[in-house]
Amino acid sequence: MNLKEWIFTTDHKRVGVLYLIGSIVAFAVAGIMALLMRAELSTIGPTITGNPTQYNVWLYAHGAVMILGFQIPALTGFFANYCIPLMIGAKDVAFPRVNALSVWLFYVGIILAVLTFFIPDPPDVMWTGYPPYSTMTTGNTAMYSFTVLILGFASIIGGVNFLTTVAYMRAPGLTLNKLNIFVWCTLGAFVLQLIFVPVLGTAVTLISLDKYLGTNFFDPSKGGDVLTYQNLFWFYSHPAVYVIFLPFIGVVYEIIASHAKNMVFNYKMVVYGGIGGIVLLSGEVWVHHLYVSGMADWLRIGQMVTTLMISVPVGLMMIGLIGTLHKGSIAFTTPMMYALGVVFLFLIGGLTGVPLAVPSLTLAVSDTYYVVGHFHYVMAVAGTFAIFGGIYHWFPKVTGKMYNEFWGKVGFWITFVGVNIVFWIMMDIGVKGMPRRYYDYAHFPQFEDAHQWMTLGAGILAVGFAIAILNWILGAINGKPAGDNPWGSPSLEWSTVSPPPHGNWPTPPSVSEDWHPYGFKKA
Amino acid sequence: MAHDAHHAEGHAHAHWDTSVWPFVISFGILFLAVAFSFKFVYHNSFAAILSMGLALPMIIAGVAGWTSEAMGKGDGFSYSAMGWFILAEAMIFASFFVSYWYTRLHADVWPPAGNITLPKLMPLVMTFVLVASSLTIHYAEHLLHLGNKAGFRTWYLLTIVLGAVFLGMSIYEWSHLIHDGFTIGTNAFSTVFFSVTGLHGSHVVVGLGIFLAGLPTVMRGDVDEGFMRTAGLYWHFVDIIWFFVVSQIYYW
Numbered sequence: 001m002n003l004k005e006w007i008f009t010t011d012h013k014r015v016g017v018l019y020l021i022g023s024i025v026a027f028a029v030a031g032i033m034a035l036l037m038r039a040e041l042s043t044i045g046p047t048i049t050g051n052p053t054q055y056n057v058w059l060y061a062h063g064a065v066m067i068l069g070f071q072i073p074a075l076t077g078f079f080a081n082y083c084i085p086l087m088i089g090a091k092d093v094a095f096p097r098v099n100a101l102s103v104w105l106f107y108v109g110i111i112l113a114v115l116t117f118f119i120p121d122p123p124d125v126m127w128t129g130y131p132p133y134s135t136m137t138t139g140n141t142a143m144y145s146f147t148v149l150i151l152g153f154a155s156i157i158g159g160v161n162f163l164t165t166v167a168y169m170r171a172p173g174l175t176l177n178k179l180n181i182f183v184w185c186t187l188g189a190f191v192l193q194l195i196f197v198p199v200l201g202t203a204v205t206l207i208s209l210d211k212y213l214g215t216n217f218f219d220p221s222k223g224g225d226v227l228t229y230q231n232l233f234w235f236y237s238h239p240a241v242y243v244i245f246l247p248f249i250g251v252v253y254e255i256i257a258s259h260a261k262n263m264v265f266n267y268k269m270v271v272y273g274g275i276g277g278i279v280l281l282s283g284e285v286w287v288h289h290l291y292v293s294g295m296a297d298w299l300r301i302g303q304m305v306t307t308l309m310i311s312v313p314v315g316l317m318m319i320g321l322i323g324t325l326h327k328g329s330i331a332f333t334t335p336m337m338y339a340l341g342v343v344f345l346f347l348i349g350g351l352t353g354v355p356l357a358v359p360s361l362t363l364a365v366s367d368t369y370y371v372v373g374h375f376h377y378v379m380a381v382a383g384t385f386a387i388f389g390g391i392y393h394w395f396p397k398v399t400g401k402m403y404n405e406f407w408g409k410v411g412f413w414i415t416f417v418g419v420n421i422v423f424w425i426m427m428d429i430g431v432k433g434m435p436r437r438y439y440d441y442a443h444f445p446q447f448e449d450a451h452q453w454m455t456l457g458a459g460i461l462a463v464g465f466a467i468a469i470l471n472w473i474l475g476a477i478n479g480k481p482a483g484d485n486p487w488g489s490p491s492l493e494w495s496t497v498s499p500p501p502h503g504n505w506p507t508p509p510s511v512s513e514d515w516h517p518y519g520f521k522k523a
Numbered sequence: 524m525a526h527d528a529h530h531a532e533g534h535a536h537a538h539w540d541t542s543v544w545p546f547v548i549s550f551g552i553l554f555l556a557v558a559f560s561f562k563f564v565y566h567n568s569f570a571a572i573l574s575m576g577l578a579l580p581m582i583i584a585g586v587a588g589w590t591s592e593a594m595g596k597g598d599g600f601s602y603s604a605m606g607w608f609i610l611a612e613a614m615i616f617a618s619f620f621v622s623y624w625y626t627r628l629h630a631d632v633w634p635p636a637g638n639i640t641l642p643k644l645m646p647l648v649m650t651f652v653l654v655a656s657s658l659t660i661h662y663a664e665h666l667l668h669l670g671n672k673a674g675f676r677t678w679y680l681l682t683i684v685l686g687a688v689f690l691g692m693s694i695y696e697w698s699h700l701i702h703d704g705f706t707i708g709t710n711a712f713s714t715v716f717f718s719v720t721g722l723h724g725s726h727v728v729v730g731l732g733i734f735l736a737g738l739p740t741v742m743r744g745d746v747d748e749g750f751m752r753t754a755g756l757y758w759h760f761v762d763i764i765w766f767f768v769v770s771q772i773y774y775w
Contacts (some may be wrong), residue, residue: 104549146767198614214708223635223711
């Protein structure tokens with residue numbers, strides 16, 4: 001293997017694999033941060049560190065790295081890079097060098113995030129970086145700003161690249177209504193990235209300008225306004241939920257259609273109602289993150305309505321999934337298990353989100369573990385399960401080999417049990433009044449048992465994830481040959497050899513009138 | 524089988540496209556970020572200069588290498604890609620303007636203490652120059668489309684001159700204001716003034732940079748029409764943003 005052809009590669013598949021390796025490393029790092037936090041919280045008082053700031057650094061690194069270093073790059077980096085050109089029958093992306101630039105910028109972002117553990121005065125600003133704390137702390141806020149800016153720029157150029165690719169490089173005959181759901185979902189996510197990432201970039205730049213160059217954006221004594229930051233930040237960071245949600249649900253669509261051998265239920269409703277609806281509504285709900293920061297009542301009501309409204313397109317996408325399962329010939333393979341896990345976890349996460357949309361209820365549970373539990377169900381765990389399932393699903397295509405089915409399922413079940421222990425208990429103690437982000441909970445001794453259960457659950461789920469990752473590594477080294485199309489899918493990425501050569505197909509593919517990515521032959 | 528034959532052939536010279544420049548630029552940017560931390564967080568100027576000494580050559584070499592590698596080999600997608608990129612750029616300006624409106628409309632007293640009256644004539648002249656440059660580049664493209672390469676070159680150079688004049692006036696105005704004690708740290712309005720005009724100015728610099736990158740090919744006479752259209756689109760965008768800057772910052 002020629003290492004130079006990997007590091008300097010401009011091929012979309014290799015860029016995708018580089019994204020995958022980086023994001024799995026980021027996942028491991030951020031996961032260890034979570035385990036350290038859980039270990040700290042297993043007893044009242046100092047457990048493994050006596051320094052609350054150390055806990056804040058873990059909290060910062062866990063959130064920032066999981067979202068910006070793992071989920072977004074795995075979904076819009078690995079899956080998008082690897083699958084989109086193959087799914088649309090293109091030989092590569094429109095701008096291969098730009099693609100290489102975006103993956104290396106991603107690595108630079110990860111390096112900056114990891115440097116956090118070695119520098120004096122690490123950033124301790126959570127993943128949100130709210131001023132005035134972030135502009136007054138001795139922690140290195142610049143590191144936070146640059147990490148976000150660099151990863152943000154990487155995703156903007158990635159977005160430009162993929163929107164152009166899908167617009168111009170589809171195989172002959174591949175009309176818009178024959179695109180895979182995953183392609184549609186990712187396009188939606190990239191449009192959101194292009195619109196909203198610049199706003200986040202601006203927000204974090206303004207903090208560093210205020211702190212280091214003496215500007216007054218957030219300094220009320222000079223006429224600035226501190227709430228500006230929260231508005232800018234959430235104007236991106238709420239849609240960021242959909243930037244993650246859309247590709248991961250797209251992955252789940254691909255898995256469920258392939259492993260249930262069924263046409264996607266109501267394709268046009270899913271694309272134009274579900275994905276389109278989410279893209280249109282996602283920019284109008286950010287103020288619900290500011291319910292407790294203070295605002296006019298009429299604005300609260302308006303944002304409650306839009307927030308509840310966005311559950312309609314999300315619901316359409318869930319109906320599409322259930323409908324695709326209906327009357328399918330379901331094979332309970334490992335990817336399918338993960339996909340069904342997503343449906344279950346996302347349903348819990350989604351339904352527990354509805355009370356949070358209503359201001360009168362939010363005011364009661366805001367800043368408790370209920371919010372943490374809900375968020376992890378709906379996005380963190382559901383998204384991660386989709387990513388794991390997707391890696392299993394395309395594993396034979398990427399490596400040409402088969403993973404171990406038995407250990408795949410073992411890993412799934414252990415993780416599944418673990419996450420439900422951790423995050424169900426979180427929601428429970430949250431409703432009972434346990435505040436989030438606390439380093440120590442001496443004032444809430446009644447929750448010590450629950451915290452210990454959660455620490456146990458965190459250990460269990462870590463074992464499950466480790467089994468999955470080991471399964472991939474071992475499968476890539478000495479798995480059985482998988483063949484070009486082990487799932488019997490008509491989708492274009494399975495029509496080439498596994499792993500695909502440079503240029504993907506010896507001769508560019510074209511598709512016929514009656515072809516459809518989900519046109520499975522009925523037995 | 525033809526398929527297998529192709530497959531075997533593919534293995535025989537399994538060549539994968541590479542380019543070192545994206546890698547070089549990315550790590551240049553890493554050193555840029557490190558330099559900022561050294562300078563402003565740890566107050567270690569020596570280490571900051573050292574990192575900048577790594578960052579700038581890497582970024583400049585990366586951009587130059589990339590340009591020479593790719594110039595003239597585009598697939599004609601750049602115009603559409605620029606459209607998407609401009610959407611993202613527009614959102615950066617939108618966030619600056621909206622934070623400005625938000626702060627201003629929320630303020631109990633406006634303008635905040637320490638404000639001065641901005642000059643009114645200078646921005647008008649600057650507007651005239653920038654709009655003129657937008658028209659000249661449009662006319663240059665038109666001539667290129669008709670095949671008049673000599674005419675194209677003249678109007679292209681005129682555009683660069685107008686852009687440079689605009690930038691010069693900006694610098695002149697900034698230095699005057701700073702001389703009068705109106706700096707970026709004076710109050711919330713000065714912060715907005717310098718950051719928004721600075722952001723716009725940086726886009727003028729980038730636009731000029733794109734024109735200058737295309738200059739060698741223009742002087743040689745083998746112009747890439749797709750490149751020109753793309754560069755022109757960016758320049759019109761910079762022009763349009765200026766109307767917001769003038770109306771919101773100078774005249775409101």
